[in-house]
Structures are given as C-alpha cells and as structure tokens.
Amino acid sequence: MEPFIKVTGVSHVYPNGVTAIQDVNLEIGEGEIVAVLGSNGSGKTTLVKHFNGLLKPTTGQVTVGNMNTKKERIAKLSSLVGYVFQNPNHQTFLPTVRQELYYGCKNLKISEEETEKRVKKAIELFELENLLDANPFDLNSSKRKEIGMASIMAISPKVVVLDEPTTGQDHKGCKRVLELVKMFHEHGHIVVLVTHDMQLIGELNCRVVIMNKSRKIADDRADVVFKNQELLKTADLQPPQVMELANQLTYLNRNESYLTIDSIVKWFKHNKKGLEEERKIGTGS
C-alpha cells in the first residue's frame, strides 16, 4: 500500500536564500506515530509544514493521500492533515468552545449532517460536554491547548501534527498529552509530533526522525535511535533521565534500550532471583 505521506527528495529554500531542508526523503504510513526531533533551526518545522501545504517544496515532491501538495489548496490539504500550532492564541479566537469546534468544518463547507457527526466525535474524544459554552480564554493554559487540539480534530483529519504539545505544561498536562496521542492513534489517526520532550517520546517509543542542520540524520524506532549517544549529542538532544542512569549501569542488558521507568523495573523483575543469589552487583564486569 502507498504511504499516506510521501516526501521525495525535498529541499526547501526560503525567499531570503536560506536552505531550511535539504534532500529529505520520508514515508509515513497508516497507523504510525512519528516524532520529528531536532533543535530550533534544524529544519523540523519546515519539514512538517510541507505536510499540509503551508510550504511547497523548492525541489522534490510531497504527496499526501496521493495528491501532489503543489497542486492543491492548503485549505483542502488541511482537512487531511490537521496542524495544531504550539501557541493556541495563533489558532483559537472565538468566544466559546462550541464555536471553535464548528469553525473548521464551516470553513470546509461540508454538509450539516457530516459537520454534526465530526464535532460530536471530537466532543466525545476530548470529553468536552460540560465545557461547550465556556470561553477558551477563561480556561487555564493546558486546557486551552487542548481546545486548540480539539478544534483541529473536529475537522477529522487523517493525520494530526502536534507542534510542541507539552511545552510549558506541568506533569499532569504532559500525561494528558501522552494519553491523547495514544487515543488519536487508537482511533486510526496518523500522529506526527514535533517536540523536544524526550520523556514523552520515551513513553511512546515511537518512530523518530531526527533533523540536524537541514538534513535528516536518523529515522528509526526511539529505542534504536537513542542507543546512539553520538547522534543524540550531534542533534543536541538529551535522553530521558532514566536512560542516562541505565547507560551507566553496566549490569543491565546492553542490547536493550531503557527509555522508561517501566523498562528498568521490568528488568529488575526478571533478574530479581539472580540478584538475590548474588546479593551484590558490582558496576564492573
């Protein structure tokens, strides 16, 4: 089956002459969760903006659902690829949550019946029944970010791009984002994350694409990519704290990656017997 998003040999040069991405190839298929990592200026935002046609390739080609993005309107592409901006203030501005949810479908001019169906689904997904008449500006920043997400999901796009969903969020907010990403995945959406949050990626253990100096330098599962410490350093990425610990505990299984607290607890569960016999474990071999 054809991948839903196909990026072939894409370079993008901005009008000021800066080359933001160079010769990138990428395929994203059904049911995938893909995290695009890299420091600011690495080209990761430029790359994902090609998915809904906000940017068009200078050379190369991007196809979304078999459509060449160069030939389609952004409004149409946006109904397939929902893009949730980092700052909800850029996207939401209406006085009630309800209006925010209807807004995207109204722009698309789809039938009333279909609109109702899509909005209803978003209300259920985000459990917004009691918040419909609330003013998004009266809600706290986490909730407002969630309304931003809901208003994009109400369009019912096949793909959802989340730009820095956990930035500035507290622990509870981060956990909620993790929950939502898993939920979108279960509902059959392709999820693209643009993020610096390594704990989030550790928990998801999803596919990771690393951008550095306008090029794609890695594309694999998180546990594989994160093993390469040189690579993380090049891209200015700091692994989750548990992984830093695991890297220094030589008695753990070197063939495994320990991205989460769970993974280390699991190792101890399996090896508890051995530990009890030895009583002590040295760091040396």
Next chain:
Amino acid sequence: MSNRDAIVVENLTFQYPDTETPVLKNIHFTLKEGEVLGIIGRTGSGKTTLAMCLNRLVPTVIQGNLEGTISVFGQDISQRSVADMADKVGFVFQEPENQLSQMTVEEEIAFGMGNLGISREEMKYRIQETLKQVGLEGFEKRSPLALSGGQQQRLAIASVMAMRPSIMIMDEPTSMLDPRGKNEVYDVLRKIKTYGMTGVIIDHEVERMASYCDKILVLDDGEVIMFGTPKEVFSELTLLHEMEMNAPQVTELADRLRKELQIDVGSPITVEEAVKAFQIVSIK
C-alpha cells in the same frame, strides 16, 4: 556563606479582586542569602503570583488584596514600588522575546541601568562584565530580535544582572526553549550563586530542579504543602502524586523498585546519586 535572611515571608495571603478565594493562602518561608529556592506546583497553583509578590509586581501593578509581610534583607517591602525594587530584586520572565525592547544588545542591557541613572562609563563596564557572564561577548551591536531563544533569554538575564540585584527571580526561564537553549540558560543560572546572588526559580522540570536548588517549595492551590531540601521534598512521593506532581525519574524509579520488588536503593534525586545507589543493590 553568611547566615543572613534574604527573603522572609510571613502570613502572606493574596486575593485578586474578581475572585472568591485567595490565590495565596497564609504562606510562610525563609530563604537564606546565597541559596536558590525552587518553587514547584501545578499550573494555576499560584507559583507566579508568589514570585511576583517578592518584587512588588503583585500587588502594585497586578492589583489585589495582599495581607502579611515580606522582608528582603531585613527590610519590610510593603511600601515599595516595583521600580524601587528593581536594583534589589531582578525578575526574568518566561518568554524571551517579550522582554526585549531595544535596538541592540548593548542598549538592551543599558536600558535598566539608564533608569537607575548609572553613568555611561559604569554602563560600559557592566555591559562587558554581564555579557561575559552570560557568554554573549561580541554580540554588543547585534539586534536582539536576530538572536536564538537561548541567546535572547541570556540577554534578558544579563539585562537584569547589570542592575546588580542581590536576588534574582526566574519564572520558567527555560520552558519555551529547545534543549540547546535550556542548557545554555541553565549553565548561566548555575553561576549566579558565585556572583553572590540569591535565586528563586519556577520550573516544571523536576530533574533539573533537584540538582540546581538548595530548597524546594511545593505549592498547591495557594498553600505551601512542603518546604525543604530537594531530598526531603522529593522523598515524599505519595504526597506529590496526590497533587498530580512528580519527582525526578530516578527517584520515581527507586520508589517503584521498593514498592513493587522490595529492592531498596534509598531516594536518589540526581543521576550521580542514583548511579552510586544502584551499584550496590541490597534486597530486603
């Protein structure tokens, strides 16, 4: 290190005019000179309001009803204005870009000093000094808007430091930055103690807070739930979890090993501590 009290907060209660309950309720704590205090708590727990009380942004600019007393180095600040406090208590905000108002880096740093009436000679000296402290030497003539987020935030810190405050308050100074920017800013913040400053920082990243702060204050719904060393605070995992907060990952890991597998490695709060603790795993 001296034993002077830098900040003493007593019975502090604050309520915004249009609300029914106070955002800060009967807050007490004392911070010694040269210490760094970390304030943690959920979104909306009152962290920023508390920090803003310390330099009088609350209640003079952001108005409301404030009760209780705050003293800074033994002096009651209740009659002071924010501008009055500026050379004693510096404030670094979350968004780097919103703190910039001038055309060049050197003018940005000079702006605060100009309001204090500092001479041009002294300005030039302090500009060089602070640029060095934040690692932005050679950026004098650049436009602040052309800098990266991490550089902009370091510039904001330099602008505050040039006014030579003895206390520096930082409200989520790295939350909007990428990992590189975060590291750059934390590298600067780590040094403020060596410049003889006392610090107050708000941040969600408990891993960084554990190794950076001397004291941690846990705020929930406007009340101080815990106040103590990072070790004391992060050991109280059950309490933190009740407030939907977390401890550093290594502490959480140690806790789960103890509860689920009866493996006791104590309560490490940094990677270094954890490595040591995990070298000898004893089983009860």
Next chain:
Amino acid sequence: MNSLYIARESMIHRLDPRTKILFVLFIVISSFLFKDPAMQLILLIGMFPLVLLSKLVKQYLMSMQFLMLFVVLIMTIHGIYNPIGETPVFEIFGGLTFKYESLVYASVMSFRILVIGTAAVIFVMTTHPSDLAIALMKWKVPHSIAFMFLSTFQIIPIIAREAKIVMEAQQARCLDVKANIFERVKHLVPLFAPLFIITFVKVHQLSYVLECRAFSRNGVKTSLRETKISSLDYMFISGMLVLLLTELYLSFAQQISLTTSNLLVSSLFAVWAVFFIVIVKFVYKKVSVFIGG
C-alpha cells in the same frame, strides 16, 4: 532589519537628531514658501549633496521609486485635466493637451512630494531611533512618550512575523485565504482577532518587564548613547537660518518666476523617462527570476 535606519560613518549621521528634525521642518517650510516649480527643483537638487554625504545614494534612489508612481500620475492627469489650465503647451495623441497653468500646479505638487520625501528619507535613514528618543527627551518630551515612539519601531517587525504565523495557523483550520474577494473580507476577523490578542499579550508582558527594569523610577536617567550638539550642528543650523531668510526675501519681496514652458515640458518628459526606467527594471527583475528558475 528593525527600522529604516541604515548605519554609516557620515557627517549627516553624526548630526544631532534635533538638528535633523529642524532640517525637515526647514525643508517643509521652504517647499511651501515657493509656488514656483523651478524653485522646488532647485531645492530638490540642492538636497542631493546631503544624500551623497550620507553615503546612502542607492538606498535613497530605491525609496524614491515608490514616490515616482505618484509623481507620474499627478503630472500626467493634472497636466491634462486640471480645469485651471488655459494656455496649451503641447499635445499628444490628438486632443489630449497639456496646459501651462495645470502643469505648473501639477509640477509644484509633485516636486513638493519629492522634496519633502527626500528630507524625510534622509532623516529616517540617518537617525538611530534610540538617539531620536533621547533627543526628544532633551526637548522635555516625557520619557514614556519617547519610549513609545522607540518601541513602535521595535514591535512592527514582531507583529509582521506574528501575522504570518496567524495566517498559517488559520489556513491550518481550513480557512481558504485565496478565496474570492467577498470571502476574503470575511476572513479579516480570523486573521486580525488572534493578531490583536497576541499583540495585546505581548505589550502587556512588556509593560511588566519595563517596570522590573525600573522604567517608572524617578530621578535622573542616563543613556548609553551619546547625543551632543557639536559645532557641526551649529554650522548646519546657521546655514539653514541664512537660507530661510533668503528664501523669505525672495518669495515675498521679489516674486521671482523662473519657470518657462520648456522647463515644464522637459520635467514632464524626465518624469516619464525615470518612471519608464523603473518599470523596465522591475519587469527585467521579474522576468530574470522567472527564467532563472
């Protein structure tokens, strides 16, 4: 780029902003003193050495291109259709006649635009906004107003960038910004409402920051940048004074008129020629980009 200011080492740059404000005033007054196109032309040519001195000839010419559009329109349309015209000067394509009085009127108006435009461009391109703010404060303009003036320069590029993000963010909500004109008018709300909110938040936060930088503190304020009236400024100001007195004498006592129909016609042709060159250059650029890929 934050403002229109362009840094150069030049005599004009070194002048105190207050001198330059006086200069702009002087030019505006001079330009309105004379009802004679020839005198306007002399003023315009007279200012060119200053442009040379400021080492910004290229930038100056670039910014004048835009004004040329107005000049061409005024000269051509007024020259033909302005009802005050009586004496025909010359005729193009059967029937369309340029008249002397209309041309005088049109060329005074267009040269005035160029004269005042030139003075303004010299001022803006050679004056650092911070210096301007300081100079204004020396004229006892309140600190906060001088600052507002300065921060306006600073916030414009930020708003422009935010506007672009809002545009993209709304397109991501399926807003079709390339729709027909009626649709687009409706789209102003989703574009301006977020921009307004974001700007408001930014300005609000900046006001806190300024307070924390002791903005409203009483007492003497100092500045990193030095602005001093030097002997150069005195020379410049005396020069302007002498010229102004001469101009007053000339315009009231003498009632001179140097304008001839030849001058008017050649100015008209010159304006057309310059405009034609600008257009050709513009088209050439577009085409070469298009061909170059």
